[in-house]
Each structure stands twice: as structure tokens, then as C-alpha cells.
Amino acid sequence: MGTGSWFRRFSAPPEGGTTLLCFPHAGGAATAYFPYSRLLGPGAGVYGVQYPGRHDRFSEPLVESLTELAGLAADAVRAELPGLGGLGGPSGRLVLFGHSMGALVAYEVARRLEAADSGPRPARLIVSGSRAPDLARSRPPVHGLPDDELLAHLRRLDGTAEEVLANAELVRMVLPVVRADYKAVELYRGPAPGEGGALSCPISVFTGTEDPQVDAAGAARWAEFTSAPRDVEPFPGRHFFIDTSRDAVAAALTARLT
Numbered sequence: 001m002g003t004g005s006w007f008r009r010f011s012a013p014p015e016g017g018t019t020l021l022c023f024p025h026a027g028g029a030a031t032a033y034f035p036y037s038r039l040l041g042p043g044a045g046v047y048g049v050q051y052p053g054r055h056d057r058f059s060e061p062l063v064e065s066l067t068e069l070a071g072l073a074a075d076a077v078r079a080e081l082p083g084l085g086g087l088g089g090p091s092g093r094l095v096l097f098g099h100s101m102g103a104l105v106a107y108e109v110a111r112r113l114e115a116a117d118s119g120p121r122p123a124r125l126i127v128s129g130s131r132a133p134d135l136a137r138s139r140p141p142v143h144g145l146p147d148d149e150l151l152a153h154l155r156r157l158d159g160t161a162e163e164v165l166a167n168a169e170l171v172r173m174v175l176p177v178v179r180a181d182y183k184a185v186e187l188y189r190g191p192a193p194g195e196g197g198a199l200s201c202p203i204s205v206f207t208g209t210e211d212p213q214v215d216a217a218g219a220a221r222w223a224e225f226t227s228a229p230r231d232v233e234p235f236p237g238r239h240f241f242i243d244t245s246r247d248a249v250a251a252a253l254t255a256r257l258t
Contacts, residue, residue, distance in 0.1 A: 004057070006049055006076035010037035013045030013088035018123070018257045020095050021077070021086070022048050023102030023109075025129070025240075026181035027160070027174060029055045032099075039250035044257045047086050049073060049102075054177050062180035066101070066188040070108030077109065078119040093123040095257060099242050100213075101185050103130035107225070110199055124256060125199060125226075128206040128249075129239055131218035132225060133190025133197060143182035147175060154178065156212070157239045193224035204256050205232040206249060208241035 008030040013019050020040065022033035030048025037046040051069065053062035063069040077094075081087060087094060094113075098106030110122045130136070142153050151171065154160045160174070191197030203226045207219040216234075223230040233252055235245045242249050 004060075006073060006080060007084060007086065008048045008050055009084060009086065010034050010046040010048060011040075011044075012085050013092055014043065015089045016091040017088040018044045018093040018095055019081070019086045019088055020044050020046050020097055020253065020257060021081070021106075022046065023073075023096070023098035023106040024049065024051065025100035025102050026185060027154075027178035028099075028102070031055070035246060036250055036253070039247065039254075040257065041254050044254070045086065045088065047081070047084075049105075051181075053180065062177060064180045064183045064187075066104055066184040067108060069184060070105050071112060073105065074109045074112035074116075077113065078116070081120065087120055093257075094120045095124045095126065096122050097126040097128070097253070098130070099128040100130055100239065101181055103127035104133060104136055104185065104188060104190065107133060107190075107199075110201065111197065114200060122199075122201045124202045124204065126204045126206065126253065126256060127222055128242055129208060129211060129214055130222075131214050132221035133188075134192040135218050135221060136185060136188055136190055141182075141186045143179045143186055147171070150175065150178065193221075197225055199226045200228055202226060202228040203230045204252075205230070206242070206252065207232065207234050208237045208239060208245075209234050210237060211239045211241070213239050 024032050030050040033048045052060035096106040096110055110125045113121050205219050205222045235241045237244045
């Protein structure tokens with residue numbers, strides 16, 4: 001899968017198995033989900049979504065609109081994923097999983113897949129480390145902060161390795177991606193409950209017990225965005241609990257993929 005492809009396959013689903021399609025956080029890349037391909041059961045395949053403008057898609061322009069990004073990703077799911085063997089055959093299931101910004105992108109992709117006349121439809125949406133869509137803009141914006149303040153913000157989240165943040169050359173590469181992604185989130189206006197944004201697939205919500213970005217009420221509000229069953233599961237940790245509590249998160253994912 002060369003430059004231009006939206007998906008990185010870390011493990012393929014067996015016939016009739018489940019594809020877990022993973023959407024990265026702001027500033028992140030598909031490889032953030034590689035460790036999960038070794039932790040999930042054999043009945044699931046793991047694919048990471050590679051947004052434009054990073055890693056092997058570095059030469060492509062960044063997308064600063066979350067809805068535009070989701071529209072492009074949904075088109076790619078329909079066009080690319082079946083051909084890459086990413087749906088486990090005609091009886092395979094597709095589950096979308098996103099953390100932080102990735103949760104909002106996954107939600108918008110799910111809306112588009114459900115609205116389409118044909119093509120794959122999500123069997124479940126799993127959102128992690130994110131407030132509900134209508135609350136996404138309620139935090140103070142950070143995408144326009146000076147470099148030093150934006151770096152301080154990233155350090156507080158504990159999601160970027162210090163060796164990256166301390167390397168001036170890497171910072172010059174990373175900050176434009178982070179700014180574009182934060183701008184996409186901060187300009188996004190998700191639907192409020194009752195405005196037509198409810199999904200028909202179940203939603204599972206993962207949240208960190210010490211996450212400074214997402215309070216319990218903001219996470220629980222996701223329940224209003226589906227007409228199907230929903231559940232909320234807390235994990236110990238801060239915003240990047242999907243890294244610090246990886247084994248527990250993988251167990252929770254496996255339970256929802258079977």
C-alpha cells in the first residue's frame with residue numbers, strides 16, 4: 001500500500017471475521033494502532049487509517065476540515081478497503097474505532113456509511129478519549145497558540161514522546177500537522193442530539209478516569225448519538241490511556257468484536 005492509500009493493514013481478518021478500522025488522534029498516524037494487532041484475538045483484522053500529510057503521505061496537503069476528512073475517508077472505505085481484503089469476505093463485520101480527534105472522524109465516517117445506498121456499513125462504533133460531537137468545540141482553541149505554548153499543551157497530554165518534542169527538526173515537521181488537526185477539531189460543529197446525527201449501530205465509549213480533556217458527562221453524552229445499544233467503560237489513566245492501559249483496552253475491544 002503505497003503513498004495515497006488511506007489504509008495500513010497490520011493484520012487481516014479471517015473469512016467472516018471482523019475488521020477493526022482505527023482512526024488516529026490529532027497529530028497521530030496509522031502506526032499508533034500497530035501494537036493492537038498483536039493483542040486482539042485471531043477473529044479480527046486491524047487496519048490503521050493514514051490521514052494525508054503525514055508519514056508516507058507527507059507530500060499530500062493536510063486537510064483542515066474534519067467533515068472533509070471524514071468524507072474522503074468514507075469514500076476510501078468504499079473504494080479501497082474491500083479490495084485490500086479488509087472486510088473478511090461478504091459475511092465480515094466492520095467496526096470503527098477512533099481516539100480523541102479520531103473518534104469524531106470515525107463518527108462522521110459512520111454517518112456517511114450508514115447514509116450510503118450501498119457498500120459496507122459499520123457494525124459498531126467505538127469512541128475513545130472524546131466528548132460527544134456537539135461538545136467537541138467547548139474547549140479553548142489551541143491551534144493558533146505560539147509554538148512554545150502548543151508544545152507545552154502536548155506535553156501535558158503525555159501523548160508525544162519527549163525525544164520528539166525536544167528535537168527542533170522533528171518539531172518543525174510535527175507542529176504543522178498538529179495545528180491542522182487541532183484546527184479541524186476546533187472548527188468542527190457536530191450535530192446536537194435530535195438534529196439527525198444518531199446512528200443505527202451500537203456505540204461503545206472508552207474514557208480515561210484522569211483525562212483532563214474529557215469529563216464523564218461529556219463522554220456519557222455519546223449515548224444520545226445512537227438508537228442502538230450503547231455502553232461506557234472507564235480505564236485508569238489520562239488522555240492517552242489507550243497507550244498506558246493498552247492490555248485492558250485490547251481486552252475490552254476483543255469483547256466487543258466477537
